[in-house]
Amino acid sequence: MTIQQRDIGDVVVVDVHGKIMGGPDSDGLKQALRDLMERGAHKVLVNLGDVTWINSSGLGILIEGFSELRRQGGSLKLVHVPPRIESLLTVTKLSTIFESYRQEDEAVRSFA
Amino acid sequence: MPQPADQVELRIPSQLRYLAVVDAVVQAFAADFGWEADDINNLGTAAIEAASNAMEHGNRFAENTNVWLRMRGDAGGVEVEIEDQGPGFDHRPYERELTADDLLKLRGRGIFIMRSFMDEVSFAPGQGHGTCVRLVKHGHIKAEQSGGTSTGA
Numbered sequence: 373m374t375i376q377q378r379d380i381g382d383v384v385v386v387d388v389h390g391k392i393m394g395g396p397d398s399d400g401l402k403q404a405l406r407d408l409m410e411r412g413a414h415k416v417l418v419n420l421g422d423v424t425w426i427n428s429s430g431l432g433i434l435i436e437g438f439s440e441l442r443r444q445g446g447s448l449k450l451v452h453v454p455p456r457i458e459s460l461l462t463v464t465k466l467s468t469i470f471e472s473y474r475q476e477d478e479a480v481r482s483f484a
Numbered sequence: 485m486p487q488p489a490d491q492v493e494l495r496i497p498s499q500l501r502y503l504a505v506v507d508a509v510v511q512a513f514a515a516d517f518g519w520e521a522d523d524i525n526n527l528g529t530a531a532i533e534a535a536s537n538a539m540e541h542g543n544r545f546a547e548n549t550n551v552w553l554r555m556r557g558d559a560g561g562v563e564v565e566i567e568d569q570g571p572g573f574d575h576r577p578y579e580r581e582l583t584a585d586d587l588l589k590l591r592g593r594g595i596f597i598m599r600s601f602m603d604e605v606s607f608a609p610g611q612g613h614g615t616c617v618r619l620v621k622h623g624h625i626k627a628e629q630s631g632g633t634s635t636g637a
Contacts, residue, residue, distance in 0.1 A: 395500040427532050432590035439588055456525045463600040464593055
C-alpha cells in the first residue's frame with residue numbers, strides 16, 4: 373500500500389493505493405492519519421479510488437481515524453469508493469457514519 | 485486423507501501480504517464458472533476475512549505456520565475451506581448481529597462479514613490441530629452467458 377497527500381484549501385486529500393488490510397503493511401495509513409491530526413488537520417478526505425480491497429482490520433484503521441478526528445472536532449470523509457468496498461461499508465452499516473462522495477470536488481465542497 | 489479429484493489446494497504462509505493471493509485464486513476459481521462480478525467479489529471478500537482470522541487468531545502470525553486453502557465446486561456453488569495450524573479458535577463470541585454499540589469498534593466484524601456475503605459459514609476442527617472455516621457461495625451466472633436470464637443456484 374502506498375499513500376500520497378495533497379492539500380486542496382484546508383482539506384487534506386489522502387490518496388491510498390493498493391490494499392488496506394491491517395498489520396505492518398497498513399501502518400503507513402494509520403500513521404499518516406495520526407500525523408495529520410497532530411499537525412492540526414481537521415478536514416480529511418480519503419480517496420479509495422485505487423484501493424483494490426479492504427478487510428475488517430483495514431476498516432478498523434479508517435474507523436480509528438474517523439473517531440479521533442471527530443473527537444477533535446474534525447471530520448474524515450471518503451471519495452471514489454469502489455463498488456466492492458461500498459458493499460462492505462453497507463453490510464457493516466459503516467455507510468451510515470462515513471460520508472462518501474463520487475466526485476472529489478463535491479467532497480471538498482462538503483467540508484465548507 | 486483422500487481428496488476429491490477436482491479440489492484445488494494451496495498452502496499459504498501466515499503473512500498478511502499473501503491475502504492478495506487468497507483473493508486472486510478464489511476469484512479466479514469462481515470466475516471460471518461465469519458468475520456475476522458481485523458474487524465473485526463477495527466470495528473473495530469472505531475468503532480474505534477467513535484467511536485473515538486464520539493467520540492472526542489461529543496461527544497468531546507464528547513463523548513457519550501456514551494456512552491451507554481448499555476449493556471445490558461447480559457453476560452452482562463453490563465451497564472454500566480455510567484451515568489454520570493454531571490451538572483452535574472460539575468463534576462463538578463473534579456469532580451475533582452487529583449492534584449500534586459495535587458500529588465504531590475497531591475489530592470484531594470478520595465473521596459477520598463472512599456470514600453477510602456467504603450462503604453458509606461453518607467452523608470445525610481441521611485435519612490437523614487447527615480450525616477449519618468452510619464457506620459456501622451459490623453464484624449467479626452472468627446474464628449474457630445464460631441466455632438473458634440470471635439463474636441462481
